[in-house]
Amino acid sequence: MTTEQHDRQDKRNGGYEGWLRYTHIEDAYKREAYSVRCSQLQIMGESPVIHTARTELAAALDTMLGAKPREMNGTGGESFGIIGGTIDSFTRCEARIPEDCHLDELGEDGYVIQAEETGPIWLFAASDNGVLYAVYHLLRLLQTDQPIGKLSIRETPVNGLRMLDHWDNMDGTIERGYAGNSIFFRDNRIVADRDRIRDYARLLASVGINAVAINNVNVHREETKLITEPLLPDVAKVADVFGAYGIRLYLSVNFASPIEIGGLDTADPLHPDVSAWWRAKAKDIYRYVPTFGGYVVKADSEFRPGPFTYGRNHADGANMLADALAPFGGHVIWRCFVYNCLQDWRDRSTDRARAAYDHFKPLDGQFRDNVLLQIKNGPMDFQVREPVSPLFGGLSRTNQLLELQITQEYTGQQRHLCYLVPQWKEALDFDTFARGEGSTVASAASGALFGTKLGGMAAVSNVGDDSCWTGHPLAQANLFGFARLAWNPALGAEEIAAEWTAMTFGADPEAQRVITDMLLDSLTIYESYTAPLGVGWMVNPGHHYGPNVDGYEYSKWGTYHFADCNGIGVDRTVRSGTGYTGQYALPQYERYESLEQCPDELLLFFHHVPYTHKLKSGKTVIQHIYDTRFEGTERAAMLVTRWDSIKRSIDAEIYRLVRERLVQQAEHAKEWRDVLNTYFCRKSGIADELGRTIY
């Protein structure tokens, strides 16, 4: 092997290829069947994205089928092959388009894959991106062993914006990163070698991601300079890498930029010098990066500057930036994660859960139409279990973006297995009842519910320069899963898990079943040994790893559980608590307000109850805590056994990497179990009914 081949082999072994391994199809019969249809191809057009589509398709077929496909020139006369392009390009070359495709109804990034028993496989799309997505779709069929004899596929993404946010700092660190250092930055510079960025863009494009923000929403001194001319040429290079994969680049910006890099003495959004500065800045940026997506802004949150400093509101702040970007087609993505992070723990009337709604609901309808409000799935901060943010449904005249967290800050930090798609599905499927039954979060976020112009889903990436990208090889499933949901929130968690497993681990059905099941079980396992019944936190402050029941109980962060010797939980009812439940529409308000109706898994989020309160399961709260922690720990230990059972089907390096983490998880689950059980046993004085060891 050459060194290059060696490197590639190394990368493959370590999980570097992710779900795009394109392994050689060993079954000669299957390979032959695919080869008949795929041995020649023609992808029309000349743009970078089309070039990517063509190259990717050719290389993938070469690897999977063992022969380089031939490039065709004609369009229509052939009896087989793959022919793809935008509708325009087909029209230009006067090619025949099957009539029943209804191409005129395809959305911007949609595509059609059409094939009869004989003849070519057609890939039609409205845009270059659509062609690229169609290519990846076709390849996915081959990767997952699907028949391609007769195809009639029609896909349109539900969400316009399908975005990944990176919390990368220019020194190379990643805030809440658990997979190594940044692939974008090192030593306060943008990396010169962009191969890794290209490989990342390829993974993202293959599942339809069309936007990335590459720097941390906490924009520190160095990162503030990303929109200045010394750095913009390098930003442009990164934008070009992503651009060839149909992905637009965004930057997180510092609201105080006019002061910090602009030489002004104010960042007041209503000051004419400030808006002029941002207008000029937009011009600069688009001169270097014509495809620039826009800004992501965390303002007036966790010590970041914002319009509040000047007595302005968030609409004032966002609209000023939006006006500056509008001439160039840019967006402002404005985060709703705004709350008082200097709360006095003694103050029982303030409720952090209320904050986003209280801040932004009154501003509904006041934002420009190139502003999107980015709203976390829950009202707190990416806990393993939270209710859905009532801003969904609450805002009806504002573009929205659902924000999820792929990086596992509170869900095991990629040392614990935690497949998050079921959690996200719950959020997406949640019915806000804002316009009657069926007013799901998914439809609010996409814009369909209220007919808002822009919408979509964004998530904090879990990727770093780790060999397998995500620290835990199985955590790739979360990156994949988010993207698939962003494309189509109606996909099922199991369907996504199975698809990812097949693409990543190949054809062995036993291994596929075991891995898929492990993924699907993992969230409930993780939840069952960590903070119980939706109460959240109970983690070590700062890094957020490992159990610490009172870790945030007397802090300024507004994240309390109020456990005493009698009971636990936060009363967020209108009747006797903080009134947070009132932010939901009926009947969700009534459901959460009522102790009887409130679902068990969110009980302590909404109610303060005695340890002896009976859950719907018939167990008391305290016994539930004990039982689930014991069971969860056993189930965590079983994950190791389950993984070991498919050892022979798994690449040795991946097997080792995953096993190491599963063993660590099993051990750490015991620590969670014992700390929580001991804490609550000491506090409640109530013994475990089964007399198991509590310290």
Next chain:
Amino acid sequence: MTTEQHDRQDKRNGGYEGWLRYTHIEDAYKREAYSVRCSQLQIMGESPVIHTARTELAAALDTMLGAKPREMNGTGGESFGIIGGTIDSFTRCEARIPEDCHLDELGEDGYVIQAEETGPIWLFAASDNGVLYAVYHLLRLLQTDQPIGKLSIRETPVNGLRMLDHWDNMDGTIERGYAGNSIFFRDNRIVADRDRIRDYARLLASVGINAVAINNVNVHREETKLITEPLLPDVAKVADVFGAYGIRLYLSVNFASPIEIGGLDTADPLHPDVSAWWRAKAKDIYRYVPTFGGYVVKADSEFRPGPFTYGRNHADGANMLADALAPFGGHVIWRCFVYNCLQDWRDRSTDRARAAYDHFKPLDGQFRDNVLLQIKNGPMDFQVREPVSPLFGGLSRTNQLLELQITQEYTGQQRHLCYLVPQWKEALDFDTFARGEGSTVASAASGALFGTKLGGMAAVSNVGDDSCWTGHPLAQANLFGFARLAWNPALGAEEIAAEWTAMTFGADPEAQRVITDMLLDSLTIYESYTAPLGVGWMVNPGHHYGPNVDGYEYSKWGTYHFADCNGIGVDRTVRSGTGYTGQYALPQYERYESLEQCPDELLLFFHHVPYTHKLKSGKTVIQHIYDTRFEGTERAAMLVTRWDSIKRSIDAEIYRLVRERLVQQAEHAKEWRDVLNTYFCRKSGIADELGRTIY
């Protein structure tokens, strides 16, 4: 004013001069009375220390009396003046020595100050250091307004070694430092400008300190190199600065030095290459630093390397180093702070309090006579309240050094006022009964109790490059107080406080009284709002500032309180607990073992009791916790008022600095009060009898 005068003025204002301000005596009558006796002087001898004594005396008298004293030449014929020197120097110049001075019985650093109504003031000493100490003693009399008409003073230090340990790192940081950065190191080099070190040496010498270790006992990579030839010339320069003040320089060394800087592949103390390496190393060091004091060693403790790695014990390790230093008169100071810092919190049989005794008692008598075991006052780690380490009294054939902590790691970090001398006094006066009644810790440490050859007291300094040296200006009293106690452990806490106050703040009797009282109250105030009844910790992990009741409860550090809904405390009895009480001799063992006899303030250190347990005060434990926290917080607030009452007598800058900290303390005391009260109220379910606000 010249710039230099300005600097000096600035320094004075900020507390830089400490207790050596030598302010001009305004009262003309007093000044005249002193001047009559002190207007000429002769200090015999030529060594650097004698030179220091002469210069210091002349400069101080000049400042205080407003006239430079005249240098004399004769010795005996004069009718007034100050005549000082070693006995040898008096003998050499055939001077008359008063017969009743019994100079032959003066210990190494002792001195006699002798004066009749008329005639000279005589300063006699056995050593140059003694002369210097006599000079500072005489000056202290003037500073504190004492009559000097007739003097018959005879002082001999009780402890041979009176030492300060610095936990300074070469990057300039100080572990557990609360007064700025290191005065010795910056950017991984020894500082070039040694003026500040000289000023520090002067402060120390004035109160009899004769040894310093300048680098952290946690010897990291850079500090390991301090004993290598590139750095030794700079070490020598620092040693010379201290040497001129009679202070010997020690270094903390890395037990793994033979590997890390010696190129060996072992640090096994019994390996001949290792002992040869250390012998050669000693030679190197003494070539550069002939007055080198020796090594301070933290081995096999908190992840530091040590002899355990090689299956050797601490005597093997210490003796090997001691043999290498012996030819040069060097000491090995070997710390007994050795315990399992990876304890499983679930393991109730291991007791960190037992560790030092369990490790070192079996080795008693096996150490070389140039080894001193450095033993912390308590068995844990410098908590506001601990019993005395049972190693005192436990070791009878080993040189000992009592280790105290001046830097306020667990006692308010120099943001809270906490005069520690009363705590140290309790430890020193504690009767171990090792050789019957009166077997005090003070006598064990000095060597008097068992007739061990070396002994003394060491303490972790609270000094940094802060303008007043100690962050909190009143924290200087702890530095001063430690040194005074190291000289004479029989001095009283009040006596020392009054002396320091008079020297530092001058003659206003009202201010003296207020400050002395504030100092004397401060320890009980601090104790009353922090961890109760001797249980310790309850601080935030890592930095150790501020309340966090469960902060270390589920950690690996062995520092637990075991609070549950019924009670709190650690059962360390022989009868039913960890057996720690058995490390004490009778009757202390019985006293601690017995729930009835155990003193309230240590109750939770030795016993686990219900919250309803009645203290000797008649209060229940829980009510005591509430009451003391409420009272302590009120008393903390009163410190501000008391300080304000003497505003007019205090230098404006010092007034401001102290006030700022007192206000911060009062605020922070509330946080302590509320977190602890809330924690215990929630946990016990028992309400405050007085119905005060608990959150």
